[in-house]
Amino acid sequence: MLKNLVFMDIDDTLVNNHQEISTFTKNIINQNQTNTIFYVATGRMFISAKVIADEINANVVASNGGIFQKGSQLVSFHLGKQNLENIYHVLEEYSLSAFFFSSHQVFYNQSLPKYFKHSTNNRIASPNPNDYIKIDLPSLLQHSDEIINGIIIEDTNTDILDTAKEKLKDITDLNISSSFKNNIELIPEHVSKATAIKQIQKEYHVAPEHTFTFGDGENDIEMFNTSEYSVAMANANDLVKSHANFVTDSYLNDGVAKFLQKYLS
Structure with missing residues (x-):
């Protein structure tokens, strides 16, 4: 039982x-x-x-x-097309790196750090190198029906994350949190x-x-x-x-x- x-x-x-x-x-x-x-x-x-x-x-x-x-x-659940577009504009405004996840793929807007790509020690690890896909806004929106959540990471200027977080709260209907001081977690509302x-x-x-x-x-x-x-x-x-x-x-x-x-x- x-x-x-x-x-x-x-x-x-x-x-x-x-x-x-x-x-x-x-x-x-x-x-x-x-x-x-x-x-x-x-x-x-x-x-x-x-x-x-x-x-x-x-x-x-x-x-x-x-x-x-x-x-x-x-x-x-999925972040949705409008939220993804709003997130992308914030990334550009503050020059931030983000990673968006389907069940098995990683979509990223800047460079993919080597320790992310080759390590099994983190959430974006995948055994298949083809699962890492660099995107711009149009290609991000093409995958909107697959993307479940995202994370913004800033290791150098972590103070900018507080500003970006408040902006994201104003322009999206997302559940926004942080699992560490260097990130912003993005998941669907509720x-x-x-x-x-x-x-x-x-x-x-x-x-x-x-x-x-x-x-x-x-x-x-x-x-x-x-x-x-x-x-x-x-x-x-x-x-x-x-x-x-x-x-x-x-x-x-x-x-x-x-x-x-x-x-x-």
């Missing part, structure tokens, strides 16, 4: 700095497969998230809730990890009292409200911790597994 749902962010939560899930964590998850359905819940695109999920026989909530598995269904989790809870008839959520970023805060066992990682900032009911050890010290071992029954 199914008792629990567990949703785990990937980066800085489930995996270590080498993108590995520890043997201890795998064992704890494997021991509880009978009465628990496990999900990774991440900002990564679907194909990248599934690589990690398959290691632990987990399902996927990807693109911050923009695409997710629900029973035998794959549910997805879409989040939390909205996906609520649909999954309904599908499996599992209440918040039997739901676990683990995360370290501000894009995890909303999903904490879907579960009684909302758990921030020790490496999360104080704001994230303040929204969680529990704090566990860091992602480098098997924080997820230690908590599950103690509370999952």
Whole structure:
């Protein structure tokens, strides 16, 4: 009989700095497969998230809730043509780099950093080099019915992101958040990890009292409200911790597994 749902962010939560899930964590998850359905819940695109999920026989909530598995269904939402056009104008105004994701492709407006292209350590990794497509505005709009979410990244002048974020809030109907100080996450309005989790809870008839959520970023805060066992990682900032009911050890010290071992029954 199914008792629990567990949703785990990937980066800085489930995996270590080498993108590995520890043997201890795998064992704890494997021991509880009978009465628990496990999900990774991440900002990564679907194909990248599934690589990690398959290691632990987990399902996927990807693109911050923009695409997710629900029973035998794959549910997805899209940014939409008008939003994409408005986003592109902001990118040009502030000279920002952005990456837009379908379930398996990455569309980018400037250059694609080598560490993105060749690393399996991040959300835009794909095993197929042809999945990276440079776009201008017309070609971006041609893919509007495929694009689920996007991310703007600025590593040097992070202050400009605050200005760009406010502009985007004014001219789009998007759900806008940040998972780190160097980015802006772009997903469809009324879409989040939390909205996906609520649909999954309904599908499996599992209440918040039997739901676990683990995360370290501000894009995890909303999903904490879907579960009684909302758990921030020790490496999360104080704001994230303040929204969680529990704090566990860091992602480098098997924080997820230690908590599950103690509370999952």
